[in-house]
Amino acid sequence: MIWSDPSTMTPEIMTWDLPSLVVILPLLAAVAAFLLPSAAVGIGLGATALVGAASSALAARLLASGPEISHLGGWTVPLGIALRVDGFAALMLVTTAGIGMLVGLAASRSFAAKGATEAPAEERQRLFFWPLWLLLLAGLNALYLSSDVFNIYISLEILGLSAVGLAVLSGKAAALRAGLTYLFAGLLGSLLFLLGVDYLYAATGRVDLASLGAIDEMTPALSMALVLMLAGLAIKTALFPLHFWLPAAHSNATAPASALLSALVVKGSLYVALRLWVDVFAPTAGLGTLIGLLGAGAIVWGSIQAMRVDRLKLLVAYSTVAQIGLICLVFALTDEIGGETAWQGAVYLILAHAAAKSAMFLAVGRIAEHLGHDSLERLHREPLRPGMAQVAFALAAVSLIGLPPSAGFLGKWLLLEGAMRADAWLWVGVMVLGTMLSVAYLMRPISGFLRFDRVEGPVIMPSRLDAADLWPLGLAVVAIAMGLLAATPLSLLAVGSPFVVPEVVP
């Protein structure tokens, strides 16, 4: 089919091996940023922008000519490893690079060199943030493109190690303690995943997702492998009740690190779980209901904790637990009639939560910077009101709650529609309850922002617009705007969707 070969009719970039490049580029940049600390900021931002451009080009290519497979080393599966890009993967690539860019711009200011007054701990943060972020980016991109369970395992390890590095960046004892728990949890998770890979290989002699997906019969060994892998991923995604490590790890990290951990890292393992669930394994109804119930538990438990805690950062971290639970409801819905709609909703919720939560953590970081604390009790007593950061927080909250026209609204709406089409009223009820609970806990800080009656003395608003507030604000605007501009992402998601008969692309 020579007329459909993109290389004959499009510019040179259409022939490049972009899937390999989006993994290799951040890797080389990570080494460069480690080698040349003085140029790390430029390398980091430049590489993120380049990866973003490459991801967008890849997405455009996908929209034009369908899903892609590149066989690494020229070896076809099952012997070799293939990188597979479908719409879901491309959407994650673009979102990751985009959010990384905005968080990176925020970080380039908050970790700026301060010259002689710089404390050793600050210098460490400034020097090590960039290699760690670039390694994280490489790990995430490798994960999105992977179509091989053992390859997923190694990508998860890169992700886990760089995430722990980011979590302990501040060097404070509380962060280190949380980071160690995070490392242990993550290691246990990946070992459980590896044990699942063990059983898969022992039973089928295959590790590539294409061969595994072609197996129809769920033998006991395959079920065991699926359960073990999902259990490992559930630890890494912090699905209730395996979320024990998350609140401390996310709330004790520095603001840009928290933003990346909460927006992107937990989504990496969730992405793998969703892919294994939808693409590879035959539907297992009982297991899906169990995961859905755990998700419901996460919504209730995470929300209740978010209503009880007294630190703003901890509230945002517990909100992640609840939101992860909401997304995990999709596992109970995929084999029903509205499965595809629910799946689209879950993917959109992943994207919306990534944008909103990174905006929120950055905004909280700015608020804490202004006030010198992040205590919820004292918010409404403060005469100082960091206006733009509060606006960013509120906008992000709009998307998290799911008010129209935000991206969170669209995701939640699609998930609800899927559940209603399947007559799954239990899950509809859980989603409505979750929305009410999220309003309840997010109103705690927002009402603190808006109350002035307990302030002693005149209220001070920062008069000048600080450039540092632009990045959380930008992310919050993205979290809203993605709801309005949903046509392109949704049509991208349809490329190579697991719910339609796959078309073979050479």
Add this chain to the structure above:
Amino acid sequence: MSTALLYSFGGILLIGVALHRLVLTTDLLRRVVALNVFAAGIASLLIAAAYRGPEAAADPVPHAFVLTGIVVLVSTTAAALALIRRLDDLERSVDHDT
């Protein structure tokens, strides 16, 4: 009973012992060792799956997996131990201050 199955059971027992101690211990160093024993059990399962009798050559793919796994594990262990040492230094300096 085949040799491979025998060694697989050995690997499963290692996993059991490791998980049991991992859950019950609160000591950080012991937790690291337990995770390493857990990994040794998983690796033993793979090596046993690769064994195809005394005459046939063993399956090299699981061997490559285990080699990779060993390097990944020593890396993660080194990170955990560096964290433990750093935490210990910090706690020590707090002890001295008060």
Add this chain to the structure above:
Amino acid sequence: MLLWLVFDLVLIGAIVWLAWAALAARDGFEMIVLFMVLGLFVALAWVRLQAPDVALAEAAVGSGITGALLLKTWRHRRGRAAGDAAADARPSRALGFGVMGLVTVLTGMLAAVLVLIPRPAPSLAETVFANLAVSGVDNPVTAVLLNFRAYDTLLEVVVLFAVVVVVWLLGDAEADRRAPRLGSIFFGFARLVLPVMVLIAGYLLWLGGFAPGGAFQAGAVLGAVGIVLLLGRLYTPTAADRLPARLVFGLGTVGFAGAGLATLALGNAFLGYPPEAAKTWILVIEAMLTVSIAATLAGLFFGAAPSGRPTRESDR
């Protein structure tokens, strides 16, 4: 055959007992030593299962280098009862039994499912052997690691790099100066043994093309050379060594990824070596990996970004 069965049972029994004994040991030092012995026994079992490549790596890395790292940390925390069972919160009886029950159920299920797998199970072995001739090497494990699944190995080298970044972020070189001196006999031993170890590392690297061995085993042996150098104070890294160290740590990732980009530039798939020169490509990549892995392992043992000026004092 009965003799083999007895051997297998004794070996498996010893392994399980060692694991139990290590994790139940009263003091931390005892736990670490038993864990290292366990590593050697596991390696022996893997030799029995015809996995000499992996056994070599397990003995060198899993037992040796992990053991050295554990001992370093135990020493660092000494006086704080690290690893001692006495420092452990004693679990209640009910909790102990509960966990024991859960673990028994889990292992029982793992074993039962394993028995249910029909044998002989399918595998990739035949595909590997069928393509071995065009892979450029004769050792099937090396062929899988450096050719068929080279991308996995690239990412694995990245894991090593990532952990160096994390350790440098956390480490404190000053704390390491308190380490003990090992004296003149160790110095003489090191002087005698180190050249031989370097020779062995080179031999293992060369051997990996057609027999058990390869970059990881050679890197582990070479890394042990670095640890002996550090332990005997034959080499003390200083602040001036930071840049060279960074270069060597990055060499594995950059070299491997660079080879991938070079293959793309040649018009091949990513990491698709030209078939007639595959052996050369693999050997060059392996040589870079060996140096990088060795430096990384020694750097992880050192545990921090080196600081301070070179010292003139010697303890010979």
Add this chain to the structure above:
Amino acid sequence: MTPLEILAIGILFAGLGFFVAGTVGMLRFPDVFSRLHALTKADNLGLALIALGTALLTADTSVTLKLMLIWFFVVLASATSGHLIARHALRSGQGS
């Protein structure tokens, strides 16, 4: 069985005897120094005998050479580590 094989097996058993003696010594002796004494001396000789017996059985020059190398390095390593353990025990007063 050839006389050479019988001789080799005899040597192997003698080596085994030294290993058993060394192990019993380690378990039964009262302090670090005498335990080290039992272990290093008896095991080195035991290893030498086992290497010799194996070399006789294989009757291959390159294998014999490798066995000799192994024995040499084990002796070297055990002497050094024995020294280090003893030195540490002496300095930290854990000798008895």
